[in-house]
Amino acid sequence: MAEVRNKQVVLKEYVTGFPEESDMDIIEGTITLKLPEGSNNEVLLVKNLYLSCDPYMRILMTQGPSYVTPSITPGTGTPLRGYGVGRVLESGHPDYKKGDLVWGITTWQEYSFVSLDQSLFKIEHTDVPLSYYTGILGMPGMTAYVGFFELCSPKKGEKVFVSAASGAVGQLVGQFAKLAGCYVVGSAGSKEKVELLKNKLGFDEAFNYKEEPDLDAALKRYFPEGIDIYFENVGGKTLDAVLLNMRLNGRISACGMISQYNLTQPEGVTNLTNIIMKRIRMQGFIVSDSYHLYPKFLEFILPHIREGKVLYVEDIAEGLENGPAALVGLFTGRNFGKQVVVVSRE
Amino acid sequence: MAEVRNKQVVLKEYVTGFPEESDMDIIEGTITLKLPEGSNNEVLLVKNLYLSCDPYMRILMTQGPSYVTPSITPGTGTPLRGYGVGRVLESGHPDYKKGDLVWGITTWQEYSFVSLDQSLFKIEHTDVPLSYYTGILGMPGMTAYVGFFELCSPKKGEKVFVSAASGAVGQLVGQFAKLAGCYVVGSAGSKEKVELLKNKLGFDEAFNYKEEPDLDAALKRYFPEGIDIYFENVGGKTLDAVLLNMRLNGRISACGMISQYNLTQPEGVTNLTNIIMKRIRMQGFIVSDSYHLYPKFLEFILPHIREGKVLYVEDIAEGLENGPAALVGLFTGRNFGKQVVVVSRE
Numbered sequence: 131m132a133e134v135r136n137k138q139v140v141l142k143e144y145v146t147g148f149p150e151e152s153d154m155d156i157i158e159g160t161i162t163l164k165l166p167e168g169s170n171n172e173v174l175l176v177k178n179l180y181l182s183c184d185p186y187m188r189i190l191m192t193q194g195p196s197y198v199t200p201s202i203t204p205g206t207g208t209p210l211r212g213y214g215v216g217r218v219l220e221s222g223h224p225d226y227k228k229g230d231l232v233w234g235i236t237t238w239q240e241y242s243f244v245s246l247d248q249s250l251f252k253i254e255h256t257d258v259p260l261s262y263y264t265g266i267l268g269m270p271g272m273t274a275y276v277g278f279f280e281l282c283s284p285k286k287g288e289k290v291f292v293s294a295a296s297g298a299v300g301q302l303v304g305q306f307a308k309l310a311g312c313y314v315v316g317s318a319g320s321k322e323k324v325e326l327l328k329n330k331l332g333f334d335e336a337f338n339y340k341e342e343p344d345l346d347a348a349l350k351r352y353f354p355e356g357i358d359i360y361f362e363n364v365g366g367k368t369l370d371a372v373l374l375n376m377r378l379n380g381r382i383s384a385c386g387m388i389s390q391y392n393l394t395q396p397e398g399v400t401n402l403t404n405i406i407m408k409r410i411r412m413q414g415f416i417v418s419d420s421y422h423l424y425p426k427f428l429e430f431i432l433p434h435i436r437e438g439k440v441l442y443v444e445d446i447a448e449g450l451e452n453g454p455a456a457l458v459g460l461f462t463g464r465n466f467g468k469q470v471v472v473v474s475r476e
Numbered sequence: 477m478a479e480v481r482n483k484q485v486v487l488k489e490y491v492t493g494f495p496e497e498s499d500m501d502i503i504e505g506t507i508t509l510k511l512p513e514g515s516n517n518e519v520l521l522v523k524n525l526y527l528s529c530d531p532y533m534r535i536l537m538t539q540g541p542s543y544v545t546p547s548i549t550p551g552t553g554t555p556l557r558g559y560g561v562g563r564v565l566e567s568g569h570p571d572y573k574k575g576d577l578v579w580g581i582t583t584w585q586e587y588s589f590v591s592l593d594q595s596l597f598k599i600e601h602t603d604v605p606l607s608y609y610t611g612i613l614g615m616p617g618m619t620a621y622v623g624f625f626e627l628c629s630p631k632k633g634e635k636v637f638v639s640a641a642s643g644a645v646g647q648l649v650g651q652f653a654k655l656a657g658c659y660v661v662g663s664a665g666s667k668e669k670v671e672l673l674k675n676k677l678g679f680d681e682a683f684n685y686k687e688e689p690d691l692d693a694a695l696k697r698y699f700p701e702g703i704d705i706y707f708e709n710v711g712g713k714t715l716d717a718v719l720l721n722m723r724l725n726g727r728i729s730a731c732g733m734i735s736q737y738n739l740t741q742p743e744g745v746t747n748l749t750n751i752i753m754k755r756i757r758m759q760g761f762i763v764s765d766s767y768h769l770y771p772k773f774l775e776f777i778l779p780h781i782r783e784g785k786v787l788y789v790e791d792i793a794e795g796l797e798n799g800p801a802a803l804v805g806l807f808t809g810r811n812f813g814k815q816v817v818v819v820s821r822e
Contacts, residue, residue, distance in 0.1 A: 189753075365748060387749045398744010402711060403733045405760035407535075412758045414751035 136161040139238035139453050141204040145191040148392045148461055153191070154454040157207065161241050163219055171223040173243045174250075176216030178236055179476070181450070182264035183457045183469035184298065185363075187212050188391040210238035210457075214473075215253070215263045226252065233263035238453060240473060248421055255428070258435055259444075265298050265468040266431065266442040273417040274302035274361075275427045277383040279310075280420065281413050282359045286311035289353055291372060294363035294388060295336060296323040296443070298468035303361045304333045305440050312359070315352045317368070319463040326466075331441060345371035356380075362412075364389045366397035373401035373410075382412040392461055443467030482507040485584035485799050487550040491537040494738045494807055499537070500800040503553065507587050509565055517569040519589045520596075522562030524582055525822070527796070528610035529803045529815035530644065531709075533558050534737040556584035556803075560819075561599070561609045572598065579609035584799060586819060594767055601774070604781055605790075611644050611814040612777065612788040619763040620648035620707075621773045623729040625656075626766065627759050628705045632657035635699055637718060640709035640734060641682060642669040642789070644814035649707045650679045651786050658705070661698045663714070665809040672812075677787060691717035702726070708758075710735045712743035719747035719756075728758040738807055789813030 136159045145153050165175050190202045190211065202210055214236040218226050223246055226232070234250030236242045244250060253263055265271060277299075278284065290307040294300045295316025304327065307314035315335040316327045327336035335352050342348040349357070349371055356377035362369060365387025372382070390396045405412060434440040445465045447456035453471040460469055482505045491499050511521050536548045536557065548556055560582040564572050569592055572578070580596030582588045590596060599609055611617060623645075624630065636653040640646045641662025650673065653660035661681040662673045673682035681698050688694040695703070695717055702723035708715060711733025718728070736742045751758060780786040791811045793802035799817045806815055 369748070384748075384751050386752060390749055396746040396749065398746050399748055400742040400744050402715070402730075402745055403736055403742065405730045405758060406732060406762070408760065409762055409765065410760045412751060414754065414756045416752070416755055419755065 133160040133162050134241075135159075136240050137450050138207075138209040138240075139450060140207055140209050141191060141202050143204045144193045144201075145188070146394065149188060149191060149458050151454040151458055154210070154457075156451050156454070159207075159239075163241065165220045165222060166243070169222060169243070172246050174218050174223070174226055174232065174246060175220040176232060176236065176242055176244050177219055178214050178216045178238075178240060178242055178473045180215040180261045180264050181236070181238055181453060181471040181473060182213035182268065182270075183453075183460055183465070183471060184212060184269070185386055185388040185391065185460055187457065188388075188461065208237075211235060212238065213264055213269050214242075215260055215268075216242065216244065217476075231256065231260065231263075233268050238450065240450065249418055251424060255432060258432070261444060261446065261470050261472070262435070262442060264470050265444060266302060266435065266440070267428070269417055270298035270468065271302060271431060272420065272424060272427055273385055274299045274306060275430070276417055276420040276423060277385045277415060278303050278306050278359075278361060280423070281383045281415060282361070282381045284310040284312050284359055288312045288358035289355065289377070290314040290359045290361065291349070291353065291357045292316045292361045292363070293339075293368050294318070294386075295327055295333065296331075296467060297363065297465075299385060300361070300363055301327075301331055301443060301467065302440070304331055307359075308332050309434075309440075322466065326443065331443075339368065346374050349375040359383070361385060362387065366390050366399070370397075370399045370401050373399070373404040376404060376408050376410055378408050380408055380410045382410060384412055384414040388461070445469045447471045449473075479506040479508050480587075481505075482586045483796050484553070484555040484586075485796060486553055486555050487537060487548050489550045490539045490547075491534070492740065495534060495537060495804050497800045497804055500556070500803075502797050502800070505553075505585075509587065511566045511568060512589070515568060515589075518592050520564050520569070520572055520578065520592060521566040522564055522578060522582065522588055522590050524560050524562045524584075524586060524588055524819045526561040526607045526610050527582070527584055527799060527817040527819060528559035528614065528616075528644075529799075529806055529811070529817060530558060530615070531732055531734045531737065531806055533803065534734075534807065554583075556799075557581065558584065559610055559615050560588075561606055561614075562588065562590065563822075577602065577606065577609075579614050584796065586796065595764055597770060601778060604778070607790060607792065607816050607818075608781075608788060610816050611790060612648060612781065612786070613774070615763055616644035616814065617648060617777060618766065618770060618773055619731055620645045620652060621776070622763055622766040622769060623731045623761060624649050624652050624705075624707060626769070627729045627761060628707070628727045630656040630658055630705055634658045634704035635701065635723070636660040636705045636707065637695070637699065637703045638662045638707045638709070639685075639714050640664070640732075641673055641679065642677075642813060643709065643811075645731060646707070646709055647673075647677055647789060647813065648786070650677055653705075654678045655780075655786075668812065672789065677789075685714065692720050695721040705729070707731060708733065712736050712745070716743075716745045716747050719745070719750040722750060722754050722756055724754050726754055726756045728756060730758055730760040734807070791815045793817045795819075
């Protein structure tokens with residue numbers, strides 16, 4: 131069987147500080163479009179269509195143990211690893227056949243061998259944009275669902291704060307909070323994002339954290355009675371200000387701390403005694419622990435999407451060669467909504 | 477009815493930094509041993525026998541809202557407030573009669589009017605030392621029980637770390653951990669305390685944190701596989717080192733952060749991303765929220781005390797006038813076990 135071109139995005143070296151495009155290389159290799167011998171029905175060959183840019187990927191670019199082991203090894207020609215949507219080209223497994231669509235962990239190249247594990251899902255519903263399976267119908271959607279509904283048990287009328295609120299996860303948490311009858315405020319990093327939250331996504335209020343020299347004062351303005359639920363995406367100074375404003379029996383769903391991933395020395399959080407004084411529960415979670423809930427989640431979310439009751443904003447970069455810039459942009463807030471990279475539309 | 481002498485401990489002014497004996501005054505007033513008119517069966521007149529010195533009392537000495545409101549108002553002649561054991565001298569309530577023994581929130585003086593609320597308990601078992609109702613059979617005992625068993629759901633073989641391990645609460649957490657079949661290590665602030673933990677209270681290991689310049693390294697020595705449960709009594713640097721050493725799905729019971737109470741600027745905790753990466757649940761709690769479990773707790777603990785299977789170490793200061801020194805000593809670690817002040821033995 132003939133070899134075909136296989137463009138890849140690889141890491142040049144471990145990243146310190148903010149990642150830059152120059153930390154990655156686009157290389158052109160070739161691939162034989164055939165499953166390796168002895169792959170034992172455990173691997174599919176897929177053509178990658180959409181790749182997902184997610185903050186956690188930054189952690190993979192640092193040497194050492196992480197929660198999403200193993201790190202990406204730089205300098206070996208191994209492409210980046212992340213979530214994506216692909217079409218099956220070859221399968222030895224009876225549940226998957228050529229032409230099937232899947233989402234799950236893949237690699238940043240045109241064609242990938244992907245493992246059939248608990249993080250790979252067959253796509254059954256194609257009346258919605260396929261790219262949604264990198265976002266609202268994929269890992270970020272499940273993250274918002276599990277982190278908000280399962281971990282925070284929201285009650286009608288409760289006050290919810292979401293940081294990184296226009297991001298892949300945050301925009302959904304806010305909309306879920308409204309579905310649950312909560313009051314919800316989001317923070318984001320630009321005027322346009324704030325407008326999006328308030329005018330399109332139904333947040334009660336939103337503010338630009340970059341224009342708030344005193345986050346504590348900003349939170350007191352929007353939450354005069356305090357915060358019941360905080361969906362934590364950023365960490366650091368924001369968490370510190372939130373702790374001062376939590377109410378009794380508050381819950382913090384600790385999903386991510388993007389503000390800390392690029393720092394050699396993380397910011398110190400000084401207000402943790404509030405966890406005791408206010409009986410706060412802070413729960414870290416990794417969504418892949420809850421993938422058994424995916425069918426339940428789909429049943430919940432698909433009707434809302436079809437009826438236009440939950441919206442999803444995507445920022446689409448065209449072409450694998452624009453992947454590094456798209457990924458790097460997450461950490462400066464350049465993306466407007468869920469950052470997706472299109473490798474191929476078919 | 478004649479007036480009698482009523483010695484009191486009052487706060488002279490709000491405390492900043494470490495509390496000192498000179499922040500308090502011993503004053504001699506008088507009291508008429510009679511319930512006030514219109515006290516509506518809601519108040520008892522008690523003679524205070526034992527007073528409890530607890531770290532949370534430091535928080536009451538600072539101006540501003542706290543979790544145990546209201547603060548103690550200095551300069552008004554109102555005595556300190558805290559837990560204690562007393563004998564009823566007068567009661568209008570049918571459930572309490574003269575001579576009954578009670579424990580709960582009282583004030584630092586010879587005689588107090590105490591409120592009949594959910595924090596006042598009649599003492600039914602007097603075959604154990606009465607002072608135990610300021611410790612193992614009172615608020616600290618319940619704190620250890622709720623914080624360890626209810627919040628951490630320990631499983632046999634799990635690895636438990638307790639800070640301030642020889643204190644009123646910590647010494648019990650360690651013994652409860654052994655009853656639950658766990659491996660338990662405690663940290664304390666002197667050689668004698670470490671010996672107590674290892675040789676008398678059954679801790680598997682213990683160390684003097686003052687002799688460990690690198691807490692992270694110390695924890696790695698005692699927990700090569702990591703910590704499943706951390707019972708948090710101190711906060712700050714210790715919490716930061718613990719976060720680096722927690723295992724997946726670890727639980728932190730946040731009971732107190734004594735190391736932070738005297739700091740104008742609390743220490744920054746920098747390793748919070750571990751909460752996400754290790755799916756940690758950190759739960760703050762206030763024991764008074766769980767006082768409905770007290771009967772269940774007594775049923776559990778009394779047999780263990782009577783059979784000598786759970787020990788309790790007390791540090792007894794004689795006389796109300798020695799109360800300020802005893803209380804202040806908590807924050808320099810001068811106490812050896814639960815710090816009690818005897819006002820009167822009968």
